[in-house]
Structures are given as structure tokens and as C-alpha cells.
Amino acid sequence: MTLARNIEAAPPDQRGGSPGRAWPGLLRRREVLVLAAIVLIIAASTAAHPYFWSSGNLAFIFADSVVIMFLALGESFVMLGRGIDLSVGSIMGLSAIIVGFRIQNHGMTLLPAVILGAAIGVVLGLGNAILVGVVRLPPIIATLGTLSVYSGLEFVVTNGNQVDTIPDSFTDLGSHTVLPGVPVILLITLPFVLVAAAVLRHTVFGRSIYAAGDDAEAAYRAGLPVRRVLFMTYLISGLFAGLAGIAFLIYTSGASSTTGINDNLTAIAAAIIGGTALTGGRGGAFGAFVGSVFLTVTLTAMSYAHIADVWQPAGVGVLVLLAVFSDTRSRQGGTGRRPGQRRYRRRQGPENLEVVKA
């Protein structure tokens, strides 16, 4: 037998996929590119408006990004499994409203509020999980439906009222800073990012998400519990959206019947900008982190540059298109294929039909 020949010929760890080994690989990573862009934007804005680089403004930006960060973290789990959750903003809104009323009218304290918010998120996420994982609706249809239901429920629950008096014990978390420019709430969020990253990268569950997102049929044949894994991703997405509701109360000190209505796509945008692929299997928690910071920094910089707020949604859209464009370009790079060279894959897979670039 002439086995074991060539694998050791090359150094074993020139990887593109793991942090901190080889510099060229590191520089090619999306997270690093986005971080560099954030630094550039902050530098340019500070040059034009010195106040941009002030503890107060930076704290404001970070507190703002925490809301999106929670949404994007949950969304990443779903997107890595090749799904999509369009309802996260509405889940966040319902969580913010219900918990907000408890705080405003019944004096609920922080810890019970967080637990209640998380529970609401899990219950609403369970709706999505059942529709996608058990009833087996296509994710985009299922969560479009729950988006309608949940945002409709926001009107039912508010019943014409709104949350507008959140005590300082909550809002201080968003305005008080531990270090210049770093609000307390960002410090509270970081462990969540780290845990999410560890779960995705280093647990059987996380690895199963990537495999199921990359090729559901192959994952099933490798003995991975594909449906259970996908089911769980929607629960997690709901959980994070419920927590985002609490972050929203802390940051804005209020909530109304339209809370979160625009944040569904913003969350997906943050994940995509951070390098998570809509086609599943690629991306991660740090991408969601830098993606949401990038979005808020850019939007704040836009208002500093005297661009009216009404342009913000359009701005987000352009950023997403740019991110997707650069992603497809870098993935196509140099394969010499022409458009039209697509391949139908997974015709028999447990998930629906998808056209992907071969």
C-alpha cells in the first residue's frame, strides 16, 4: 500500500477560515475589511466634525448598534442554516411593548424584564420554528406570514397606548459609560457575541448548522439531525430578538405599536455586511457584530454629513447591495465561468429548490 504521501508537503495551517493565523488570510476576511471601513468612516467624520469623536457620541452609536446586534446575531443562526427570518423586528417590537408596559405600570425590575423578554422571544420564535421545521413551509413564506401576525399583534397589545416612561435604572445602562465611549450595555452584549461565536464554531450544534446550510442532503446523510437543527435556529433567532426588545427599551426609553417595523431588513443587512451568506454555510457571530456597528456608524455619519434622515433606509439598501455584490464578485473571482453557468442543486434535498452558482 502506498498511502500517506502528500498531505504534509504544505504547511498545515494556511487557513482562510480561522482567525489569527496567517496575515493574508486574515486580511481577506470580511470582518477585518468591515472593521477597517468603520475606522475610516469614524476618522473622516471626526475630521469634519470633531464632536463625532466624543465619548457621548460614540456611546450613542454603540448603544444604538446593540439593538441591531442582538437581532443580527439571531438572524445569523438562521441564515447560516440557509433560512431567513423576516419577523425578528416584530418579535423585538412585541417584546419591547409587553415588557415596557410591565416596567411602566408595574415597576418590573431589570432581571425579570430580561427573562420575560427572552421568554416572549422564544415563544414567538417557536411559531417560526414549527412552521419551518415541522410544517415545512419555505422560510421566506413562513416568516413573512409571522411578520404580519406579530406586527399586527403589536397594535392589538398597545391598544392605542405607548410605552414612554422607562425609569433611569434602565436607560442609564445605555447612556452611562464605563470607558470613554463604551456604554454599559455594550459590555453586557459582548459576552452574548462571544458565546454565540463559540456555539457556532466549537459545538456539535453549531457545526451542524453550517453543514445543513451548505448542503442539507449531504448533512442528513452524514447523520446530522438537519430538521432539529433548523428548528433550533428559529428558536434562537426569537430569543435574541426578545433580548433586542429589552435593549431597545434601554436605548430609546420607549416603545410604540410600530417599534421594529423597519428593523427586519436592517438585521439581515447587518448579517450580510458582516459576511454571512444568504445561501447558508458561511459567516459567523463576529460578522453580525461588526456588521451592526458598521451600519450604525455609517448612518450616524450620514446625519453628520447633513443627509436627511429620510434617506437612511435607502442608504441601508445600497450598503446591502454593495456587500452582496462584493461577496459574489470575490466568490466568482477567476473561475472563468460565464453567466448562465448555473446548476440546479439539491433537487431532492429536504429543503426547497435553490439556484446557486456552481
Add this chain to the structure above:
Amino acid sequence: MAGAARQGDRSGGALVPDKRGHYAALGITKSFAGAAVLRDVSVHFQPGEIHALVGENGAGKSTLLKVMAGTYSLDAGTLVLDGDTLPTLTPREAQRRGIYLVPQEPRLMPDLSVAENLYLGALPTRRFGTVAWRSMNDTTEGLISSVGLRVDPRALAGRLSLAQQQLLECARALSHGCGIIFFDEPTSPLTAHDAEKLFTLMDQMRARGLTLAFISHRLDEVDAISDRITVLRDGVVVAREERGTLTREQLVNAMIGRQLTVTRRAGHALPDGAVMLEVNGISSPPEVNGMSVHVRAGEIVGLAGLVGSGRTEFAETLFGIRAPAAGTIRVDGRDITGCSPRRCIDSGLVYLAEDRGRSGIFPDVDIARNATSAIVGRLPRLARIFIQPRKEQELARTAVQRMDVRAGSIAALMKTLSGGNQQKALLARWMLAEPRVAIFDEPTRGVDVGAKESIYEIIESLAEDGLAALVISSELEELVRLCDRVYVVYEGSIVGELAGADVTLTALGQLAVGAS
């Protein structure tokens, strides 16, 4: 050798004006991402001839045909059709000029009918632009029967077998009036019987003066049908001969550039280990109808039969992908009938799937994680939660080395590997699961000669270590080369069993087509 060949080509390349269908590529160079796939390659296809392109995987055969059919653009060189230098070629332009490439995997629309696929892009219409269904179906009937395809024109193309889909592709080429037809590895998914049918068709086309070229890994068929052979290695033409002037051995040596002695399995003695896989009357209608097989530890057992005879469906039923309607499956005495793939793997049964692209690899994941994906739940973990990357990579590296995967690093993405290396990486995945029984479904499909031999060696060494191996293959030579015992499947039932010296090409071939 290449220089002499090119000279010969020029002198013989004087284009005969009265006969159309002379198609030549001169000095073609093509690179992908900086890596040269073709370097100064010249070939000349002539009307009334079948031209075979042979070479190992990655030699550039497919790329050459794709360049000549307009699928890829070329970096340097010219394409000359009947004396005219062609401008930049697109697939559409190539078809307009009568050049058609039958791709390796037929690209049909699975949810459209046979007739619609045939007329795709040029549906016949009546007044007011409505589709002329009836006349289209009628003409389709004639066209497809001329290539030996007998199906309902209204049947969905996705329902056709691979062999039928290829015939439909041929009909499409003929219906477009194409006189130059390329086949990219047409026979690799076909059984010997279907391949024979395809060759009969190609023979007829040749008699009508069409220009034909095909790629093949099977030297028998190259010998049998081609008029001219061009051998490519690493993007360069290394030999170019008329049929019969090169011996089989010279051809193989030219392909792989080194001596390859054809080894036959030494023993073929029937081992008397314990029965590891015992299947009794398993059914999953309509494809599988009461099949019983058993495999002993250390035994390599083959499953021969035509494509569509139910071999893959049988394997999928064992592995829990399809539900069995009747029968029992035992692995090492344990009943696993109707268990999920997860339970099968844990009970010691693994299944290397036939279609590695669609139900095997994770293309965007690195080799190491591809290798450990079936045992991810058994990996060493910190605090029983967090997988330890070092130990995982150690495991993966050992397995991948044992299977002789040629890769720069186990951190390379799976999609960057060649077909043969992907297959070996999948072997590594399944062997990490420490199976007692392994089903290898077409283990060498789309794999080059050298890699084929090393896959055989791997399977043999695993059997020596006590694995019970069940090999499904459409290549009868492969079964003769590898197996101690062979079952022959016909229409979902076992119709024969051969052992030891009785395992011969002719015996297998006859049983497989249903002749006893």
C-alpha cells in the same frame, strides 16, 4: 512526441473544401485563475470520424471541448471551422454554426416535457403565438426515436434515466441541425448496455458524415469506437494517433506519464468471517423488490446491474434514506431495519453515496471538517460542549493521510479538490466512523485512472482489516478486479450470484441485461 504530432497534424490538416465539418483548434491556451489548463493545444476533428480525447482528470479534456463549444472563452489560439477563423464564440453562436456539446451531466429542465426540452428556445408556434403542442409532440416522437429513445414526448424530462437524458441531448443536437457533436464523458454514468446503445448511435452519426468527439476514461470503448485518439496530460497534447497504432499499455503510460502495472486481486479466496451485513427480502417498491444479500467480515461483495435496476435505491433503503416496505436488515446481528442514517452510522453501517456533489461533500467547508462531519458528535470535547480543534484536526489529518488525499492542507476548502481527492476525503469521513459494513456506491465515478487504482487499494486494505464491503458499480471491470463475490441485480431483484473464478465480464454482462 507532441511536436511530431503537431507536424503531422498540419500536413494532414489541409482542409477538404467539399466536405463540411472540419473543425480545428490551433494553439489553444486557457488559464483559470492563473493556472494554465491548456497550453498550446491543437486538435483537428474531421467529418465522418469519431475522435477520442483521453487523459487523466485535470488533463484539460473537458476544458478543450468547452472552449471549442463556446462555453469558455480562450486566452490564445484560434478556432478554424471549414477554413474560416471563428470570432469569439458563445454557446449560442457555436450552436448556430452547428457545434453542440453534450455535457457530462445532461442539462435538461426536469419539470418540462421531453418535447419542450427538445425545442427549448425555439418552441413552434401557431397563429397568435400560442405553442403548437400537437405538431411539436408529433415531430418530437420521430426525432427521439431516430436516436433510439422511446418515451412519451409529454413525459417530464426529470423522469428520464441518465441514459435517456443523454439520448435526448443527442436528439436536441440533431434537431438543431448540428453537424459537429461533442460528448463530455458520455459513458461514465452509463451501464455497459446503455453505453453500447450510445455507441451504436454514434456509429450511425459517423456513417452520416458527422464530426464527433468524445471524452472517455474507459480505454476499451476508446479502442472499440474511435478513429483517432488524442492524449492530453497537464494541458498539453502528449500523443496523437490513429486507432490501433498505440498499444493499451502505451496509451495508459502516455496518459499518466509513468508506468502503471495492472494488478489483479491476489486472493479472491472467500473469507469465512462472521456475517456482518444480512439483508433478508428487503423491499421498497417500485425500485426494490425483495432483495437478500449477506456480506462477511473481510469480504468485498459487488452489486452489478444496469443503471435504474434498483442498486442505489437498495443501498438507500439499507441506510435509512428510503423506508422499507418489507424485509429485515441486520448489521453484526443487530436489527437496523428502517433506522435513520444517524442510527445506521452508530450501528456500524456507512454509505458512500453515488452522487458526491449533491449528497456527499460540503463544498464551502474545509477538508478537516468534511472528514469529521459524520462523527462530530463523538469528537473530544471540552466540558462536554466545546469541540477541541487540535484533536479534531489530528484525527482528520490521520484519516485523510491514510486515504492519500492530495491537498495542500486539510484547511483547504473541499470545493478546491479534484473529483478523485474529494472521493478519497469522503472515504476518510466514513472510515473515521469506524464502520463494520460499508457500502461504496460507484466509488470511482468521475475519477482518473491513477486515483481509481488507489481507491481500489484503499477498499482492499480496509477489507483486510475486517471491513465488510459492498461495492455498487456500473463498470464490470471494476467488479471483476475488486470483488470476491458479486450479486447481479435486475429490476429490483437479485438474479444471480457469482463467486471467485466465476466472476467474469461476460457472465456479469449477461446476467445484468436479464439473460440467464
